[in-house]
Amino acid sequence: xxxxNSGLLLALPALAGFLVFYFVPFLITGWYSVSFGIGKREFVxxxxxxxxxxNEMFLLAVKNTLxxxxxxxxxxxxxxxxxxxxxQNTVRGVRFFQLSFLYPMILPIASVVLGVQFxxxxxxxxxxxxxxxxxxxxxxxNSSAAFWVLCILYCWRFTGYYVLIYFARLQMIPKEYYEYAxxxxxxxxQSFRHITWPMLIPTFMFTIVLSVMNAFKCxxxxxxxxxxxxxxxxxxxxxxxxxxxxxxNYQKISAAAVSIVAALLLAAGVVxxxxxxMRRGKKYG
Amino acid sequence: MxxxxxxxxxxxxxxxxxxxxGLCSCGIDEKSEEKKILWVVTExxxxxxxxxxxxxxxGTNSEIQVDIQTLAEYKEEREPQIQKLxxxxxxxxxPDLFLLDSIPENxxxxxxxxxxxxxxxxxxxxxxxxxxxxxxxxxxxxxxYNKTFLKAGQYDGRQYIIPMSVCYYVLPRSEDIEEMTxxxxxxxxxxxxxxDDIRLKQALYMFSAHGARWMQPAADYETKEVLLxxxxxxxxxxxxxxxxxxxxxxxSGKENELYFxxxxxxxxxxxxxxxxxxxxxxxxxxKMASIMSYGAVSMSxxxxxxxxxxxxxxxxxxxxxxxxKHADDSSMGLPSLYGYLDxxxxxxxxxxxxxxxxxxxxxxxxxxxxxxxxxxxxYFLTEGERALNFDVxxxxxxxxxxxxxxxxxxxxxxDTAIDTYKMLVEE
Numbered sequence: 001x002x003x004x005n006s007g008l009l010l011a012l013p014a015l016a017g018f019l020v021f022y023f024v025p026f027l028i029t030g031w032y033s034v035s036f037g038i039g040k041r042e043f044v045x046x047x048x049x050x051x052x053x054x055n056e057m058f059l060l061a062v063k064n065t066l067x068x069x070x071x072x073x074x075x076x077x078x079x080x081x082x083x084x085x086x087x088q089n090t091v092r093g094v095r096f097f098q099l100s101f102l103y104p105m106i107l108p109i110a111s112v113v114l115g116v117q118f119x120x121x122x123x124x125x126x127x128x129x130x131x132x133x134x135x136x137x138x139x140x141x142n143s144s145a146a147f148w149v150l151c152i153l154y155c156w157r158f159t160g161y162y163v164l165i166y167f168a169r170l171q172m173i174p175k176e177y178y179e180y181a182x183x184x185x186x187x188x189x190q191s192f193r194h195i196t197w198p199m200l201i202p203t204f205m206f207t208i209v210l211s212v213m214n215a216f217k218c219x220x221x222x223x224x225x226x227x228x229x230x231x232x233x234x235x236x237x238x239x240x241x242x243x244x245x246x247x248x249n250y251q252k253i254s255a256a257a258v259s260i261v262a263a264l265l266l267a268a269g270v271v272x273x274x275x276x277x278m279r280r281g282k283k284y285g
Numbered sequence: 286m287x288x289x290x291x292x293x294x295x296x297x298x299x300x301x302x303x304x305x306x307g308l309c310s311c312g313i314d315e316k317s318e319e320k321k322i323l324w325v326v327t328e329x330x331x332x333x334x335x336x337x338x339x340x341x342x343x344g345t346n347s348e349i350q351v352d353i354q355t356l357a358e359y360k361e362e363r364e365p366q367i368q369k370l371x372x373x374x375x376x377x378x379x380p381d382l383f384l385l386d387s388i389p390e391n392x393x394x395x396x397x398x399x400x401x402x403x404x405x406x407x408x409x410x411x412x413x414x415x416x417x418x419x420x421x422x423x424x425x426x427x428x429x430y431n432k433t434f435l436k437a438g439q440y441d442g443r444q445y446i447i448p449m450s451v452c453y454y455v456l457p458r459s460e461d462i463e464e465m466t467x468x469x470x471x472x473x474x475x476x477x478x479x480x481d482d483i484r485l486k487q488a489l490y491m492f493s494a495h496g497a498r499w500m501q502p503a504a505d506y507e508t509k510e511v512l513l514x515x516x517x518x519x520x521x522x523x524x525x526x527x528x529x530x531x532x533x534x535x536x537s538g539k540e541n542e543l544y545f546x547x548x549x550x551x552x553x554x555x556x557x558x559x560x561x562x563x564x565x566x567x568x569x570x571x572k573m574a575s576i577m578s579y580g581a582v583s584m585s586x587x588x589x590x591x592x593x594x595x596x597x598x599x600x601x602x603x604x605x606x607x608x609x610k611h612a613d614d615s616s617m618g619l620p621s622l623y624g625y626l627d628x629x630x631x632x633x634x635x636x637x638x639x640x641x642x643x644x645x646x647x648x649x650x651x652x653x654x655x656x657x658x659x660x661x662x663x664y665f666l667t668e669g670e671r672a673l674n675f676d677v678x679x680x681x682x683x684x685x686x687x688x689x690x691x692x693x694x695x696x697x698x699x700d701t702a703i704d705t706y707k708m709l710v711e712e
Contacts, residue, residue, distance in 0.1 A: 037410040039377035039585025057712040142701065229668060229705045243712055246401040249409035250375050 026261070032254035048255040058256060060232060061240040068147070068218070068236065072154045073211045077204070079155065080162035085196070087163065088170045098167070101160030112153070113224040117141065120149055141225050147233035153221050158214055162207050169203040170196065320350040323591050326370065326380040326399065329355050331578060331627060335384055337620040338598045344619040345607065349591060354380065356399060367399050374411060374583065381586035382595055383412075384449070384626060386578040387666050389674070402709065403579065403665045404506035407440040413582045414443040418593040424601045429634045434663040437576060440507060446581045449599060450627035451574035451663050454498065454545045454565040455656055456488060457556050462543070465563050469570040470499060471521055478528055484543040486532045492545050492565075493529065496522075496677025496698075497670035501573040502662070504669060504706040511706040514569075515699045521568045522677075522695035526684050548656065550629050553642045553649065560649070562656045574663045575670075577630035599626040600634060631657070669709050673702045 033048055035041035052058050087097055104112075120126050120140040127137035141149060173196065181191045219238035226234055228243055237260070244252045323342070327335045332355050339351035354370075357363040373379045385400060400406045419425050438446030456465060463482055467473050477485045497503070499521060503513040545565050546552045564572045580596040582589050598604060604621045611619075624637030632641050635654045642649070676698045683689045 037584050038374060038379070039583070041377075055711065057708060139697075227672075229672070229708045232704065235708070240712065244405075244409075245371065246397075247405035247409055247712075248371065248374055248400070248411035249405065251410065 026257075029254045029257050032250055033258045036251055038248070038250065044251075048251045049259065052252060052255045052259065055252075057235070058240055060235055061237045064147070064233065064235055065216075065237045068151065068154075069212060069215045071151050072215055073208065075151075076155050076159050076211055077162060077207055079159045080166055080207070081200070081204075083159065083163045084166035084170055085192070087167050098164060101163050103160070104157045105161055109220050110224060112157070113221065116149060116153060116225065120145075142231050144231065144233040146225060146231045150218065150222055150225065150234050154215065154218055158211065162211070165203060165207055165210075166200065169200060173199050321348055321588055321591060323349055323351045323382065323588055323595060324354065324380040325351060325382045325384060325592075325595065326354045326356065327384040328386050328578075329358055330386060330388075330629070331384055334599065334622065334626050334628065337622055338595060338604075341598060341604050341607075341619050341622070342595055351595070356385075364397065367397055370399055374585070377585040379583050379585055381583055381588050382592040383581045383583065384578070384596070384599075385581075386450075386627070387575075388577055388630075389666060389671060400581075402667045403438070403446055403576075403581075404440070404667065405709070405712070407438070407445040408506070411584055412445040413584045413586065413589050414445060415447065415582060415593060416443050418590065419444060422597065424597060429636050430600065431633055431635070431657060431660065433660060434574070434576070434633050437663045437665055438579065438581075446579050447596065447600075448576040448633055448663055449578045449580055450576070450625065450630035450632060451660075452547045452549065452577050452630050453572065453574040453656075453660060454492075454495070455548050455552070455562040456545055456565060457543075457552060458561045458563055459559060460561075464561070468566060470566055470568050471524065473566070474521075474524055474528060478531075483536060483539065487536050487539070487541045488543040488545050489525075490529055490532050490536060491541065493525070493681050494674065494678055495545075497666075497673040498565075498567060498573075498575075500568050501571065501575075502664045503673075503702075504710050506710050509710045511703055511710060513699070513703055513706060515696075515703060517568055518699050519692065519695050522680075522698075523691050526681070526691045526695070529681075529685070548631050548653065550642070553645050556649070560652065562652045564656050564659045571661045572659050574631070574660050576663050576665050578627040579665075580626070598622055600624060667709060669702065669706045672705055673698070676701060 032041070034043060034045060036044045036048070083101075087094065090097065118124055122137070122139045122141075124140075126140065131137055138145070140146065177195045178191055181195060186194070216238070219236065219242065222230060222234045222236055222239065223242075228239065228246075229235075230239070237256070241253050241256060244250075244256075325335060325339070332353065335353055339353055342349055342351055357366055370379060383400065385398070387398060387400075387403070406412060424430075434448040434451060435444060438444055438448055456462075458464065462484060463476075463480055465473050465476060467476055474489065477489045480486070500513055500518055504511050546555075548562065566572050580599070582592040582596065586592055599622055602624065604619070605623070607619065608621050623640035624634055625632035625641045628641070631653075632638065635657055638650050638653050638657075639645070642653070645653075677695075680694045680698050684691050684694055
């Protein structure tokens with residue numbers, strides 16, 4: 001009992017910070033989302049939400065952001081799992097590989113984007129190769145291909161980071177488990193399915209959250225590739241938010257923020273209910 | 286045990302109190318209650334005139350104190366300053382009055398604008414409607430202000446922004462230069478192409494940096510329509526860059542004598558008299574001016590009336606009247622404003638031309654007034670125009686230096702511009 005109370009006390013500064021810097025501003029955002037004007041705000045009910053869901057650019061931004069996450073999150077995490085298992089089985093140069101996985105994260109994003117332009121820009125290497133092969137040069141970064149360039153950039157930047165997280169977890173699995181499994185005739189796939197994967201699940205869940213958060217933070221890359229108004233394919237939620245902030249349209253950003261949080265809470269709720277159902281199903285056979 | 290519980294409770298109560306005190310203090314207005322403080326945000330370029338108006342207001346009304354904040358000129362300072370101001374505006378604690386400009390140079394310096402897109406900001410509720418004050422103001426009855434400019438500052442039938450200076454291009458034509466007889470830019474192009482006058486060719490040749498002016502207005506933010514007509518724009522671009530290719534041999538190596546010039550102070554310094562100012566039309570024959578500076582009152586201001594009165598000092602003759610009325614007493618020391626805010630670009634009322642132009646000749650004033658009457662409307666420069674101008678210059682370089690196909694190049698540029706405008710109006 002005493003232990004729990006002390007814990008609460010210790011958590012108080014963090015909780016107070018959360019209340020002041022996140023929760024209270026979010027309540028204010030909630031008020032902004034149902035009112036209009038600045039200073040003396042006028043209650044307008046759901047009008048801002050109605051405007052928002054009729055706004056073509058918002059819908060495009062949501063579509064692109066979802067599409068971006070659907071592509072990048074699984075590819076990055078799957079790639080990271082494969083690479084971390086390969087790394088675990090590597091005998092020599094583990095430290096070198098560990099470091100090299102971190103390089104994409106250390107490099108300044110502006111120079112990375114310069115490199116991307118060097119590869120896929122209008123006068124980039126890719127176009128030169130295409131022309132040599134008799135194809136037609138194209139402004140890849142101002143076409144629908146920009147979306148795939150952005151996806152590649154994300155995967156390249158973050159896969160290594162998740163590899164290190166998975167690798168650290170894999171190192172913690174006792175070798176004896178695998179030895180017992182081998183004794184009982186388990187193959188590599190079975191060892192993975194019955195030992196590695198169950199042990200990785202908590203880390204995997206954690207990296208999903210991290211990966212989704214990082215996918216939301218890809219604005220810098222998209223901005224450096226196409227500016228405030230890039231090609232339709234890479235117009236993301238952050239563009240919508242940022243551009244409306246520049247235009248001082250706070251009710252629109254607030255309505256968008258509340259909608260996103262509501263959608264995330266709804267998704268989390270659905271996952272949690274599914275989890276409860278599955279657990280109850282297991283319990284009762 | 287009991288003592289420990291009391292300590293815990295005490296800490297908890299203290300934390301809650303500290304939190305509550307912190308939150309409450311957010312709402313305390315620290316400004317002096319003795320004087321009404323009018324917070325004006327402006328650009329360095331406009332500071333001198335704004336300061337004169339502040340001196341006048343403070344000299345005539347002891348209850349008002351004007352705080353002028355000037356936006357920095359360079360990116361390092363300007364960007365964080367603008368972000369801070371935007372956050373303050375969002376919290377409802379922003380400036381009372383905005384006296385800003387939208388000259389492209391600010392974008393080039395990459396510091397950006399406090400109001401990025403005036404059309405969108407009018408829709409956001411950040412600016413106060415000025416109709417109530419304008420209805421009671423006799424200034425708007427005498428017809429001095431060129432009313433065609435007001436439309437750009439309206440949204441949903443209400444006036445939010447008052448344009449304070451504009452820019453349009455003219456052909457400063459002396460008697461020995463052929464008069465342009467066509468109504469559209471395309472007709473001018475044909476006439477100049479057929480003409481033997483190399484000076485006209487030079488003038489049109491140099492007009493390539495203003496691609497965004499070729500068709501205006503390019504978008505209607507209220508109806509969310511893109512008005513830029515791709516076919517017409519590309520057709521004109523083809524003809525224009527073909528003309529440039531043909532004219533290059535003829536004009537290269539010769540000193541440029543004639544330009545299509547923006548009607549500003551520099552032009553007045555070049556030409557004193559005996560000049561005809563022909564306004565350059567766009568592809569569809571409209572004669573549009575871009576707004577170079579404007580004034581708007583913040584929605585969150587508690588001093589909207591005072592802010593409006595301050596803004597109007599740059600348009601009405603209040604300072605002049607005051608000076609005449611108090612010619613004999615010490616208030617002579619108060620400054621006079623002569624109906625304009627922006628010392629460089631065209632004022633929005635013809636009565637200000639004389640003082641603004643530093644007493645140009647009668648002929649010149651007449652020419653300016655005539656050109657002023659011809660203007661069909663005004664528009665704000667947005668990201669759309671800035672990007673289009675940049676793309677046209679880049680396209681020009683590709684067409685000239687790399688011999689790229691004109692139609693393909695400018696078709697791509699038009700597509701990009703239309704996409705950008707679509708995003709701007711829809712967003």
